[in-house]
Amino acid sequence: MLTAEQLHGIFVPIVTPFACNGELDLESFDQLARKLIGEGIAGLVVNGTTGESPTVEPDEWAALIAAARKAAQTAGWVPVIAGTGTNSTFSTVRKTEQAGLHGADAALVVVPYYSRPSQLGIIEHFRRTGDAGLPVIMYDIPHRTGVALELNTVRTILEMDHVIGLKDSTGSVKLVSELSRLGTKPVLCGDDELFYASLSCGAQGGMLAAANADARTLVQVYEYFAQGRTVEAKRLFDRLLPIVRLLFSEPNPAPLKWLLAQRQTIASGELRLPMSRIGLPLQEQLSSYV
Numbered sequence: 399m400l401t402a403e404q405l406h407g408i409f410v411p412i413v414t415p416f417a418c419n420g421e422l423d424l425e426s427f428d429q430l431a432r433k434l435i436g437e438g439i440a441g442l443v444v445n446g447t448t449g450e451s452p453t454v455e456p457d458e459w460a461a462l463i464a465a466a467r468k469a470a471q472t473a474g475w476v477p478v479i480a481g482t483g484t485n486s487t488f489s490t491v492r493k494t495e496q497a498g499l500h501g502a503d504a505a506l507v508v509v510p511y512y513s514r515p516s517q518l519g520i521i522e523h524f525r526r527t528g529d530a531g532l533p534v535i536m537y538d539i540p541h542r543t544g545v546a547l548e549l550n551t552v553r554t555i556l557e558m559d560h561v562i563g564l565k566d567s568t569g570s571v572k573l574v575s576e577l578s579r580l581g582t583k584p585v586l587c588g589d590d591e592l593f594y595a596s597l598s599c600g601a602q603g604g605m606l607a608a609a610n611a612d613a614r615t616l617v618q619v620y621e622y623f624a625q626g627r628t629v630e631a632k633r634l635f636d637r638l639l640p641i642v643r644l645l646f647s648e649p650n651p652a653p654l655k656w657l658l659a660q661r662q663t664i665a666s667g668e669l670r671l672p673m674s675r676i677g678l679p680l681q682e683q684l685s686s687y688v
Contacts, residue, residue, distance in 0.1 A: 400504035407440030431469035453670035467501035483508035494530035539567035
């Protein structure tokens with residue numbers, strides 16, 4: 399199982415490849431997972447938003463975790479984190495239990511979305527996830543969940559024994575700065591464009607969609623920063639910013655899957671509705687990175 403002490407470096411919310419007929423493409427998934435592991439990542443995240451989690455069926459979800467576990471074993475041990483969060487506490491606990499049975503080392507649990515519960519309700523939601531027996535990484539992304547967490551709420555959740563850290567996708571460095579000042583558990587940056595800034599404010603790494611396309615460089619940015627070579631880290635990250643911005647200029651993961659398919663890293667850039675393919679102007683801009 400994953401521990402807070404191991405929660406540092408680059409974690410990749412891996413895309414879910416689909417064949418042209420819409421079926422799950424486990425061969426492409428395995429190829430991509432092994433490539434990412436070979437580039438020095440700290441862990442794989444299966445069935446996050448980048449993995450089109452709302453469109454993945456339960457049997458496919460189980461198959462993806464098992465495939466990630468198998469690929470991870472080629473490097474000795476690379477942790478596999480499964481997205482298990484829903485806006486039902488009962489369903490989240492059950493799904494987190496199942497993730498452990500399928501071979502996940504930890505669960506990524508998003509703040510309950512759409513129903514907009516109170517701060518106390520959110521605290522209790524995360525407290526109950528401890529019943530599943532799997533380490534939990536809290537995922538705060540208010541522009542998707544519709545609820546902003548108070549600092550004390552985040553701190554209370556991070557103090558729970560089974561919660562090992564936080565993925566911060568709040569859109570600024572304010573939260574990571576405060577948590578770093580207060581000395582809490584590890585924070586991973588979840589906003590790709592803010593990665594270097596987050597490291598500078600105390601983040602222990604990142605859970606970055608863009609790493610699907612260039613994990614090696616993002617790993618190098620992290621390693622430079624960890625070694626105190628901050629000027630080199632900043633220079634390298636700045637070179638990545640143009641492609642990072644392009645990858646998020648239309649809804650993720652559509653640009654990413656188009657690029658990976660063009661590079662033949664995955665067989666097809668197919669998406670499941672309501673996600674749709676990127677437009678021709680963005681294809682032209684991304685073509686220089688193929």
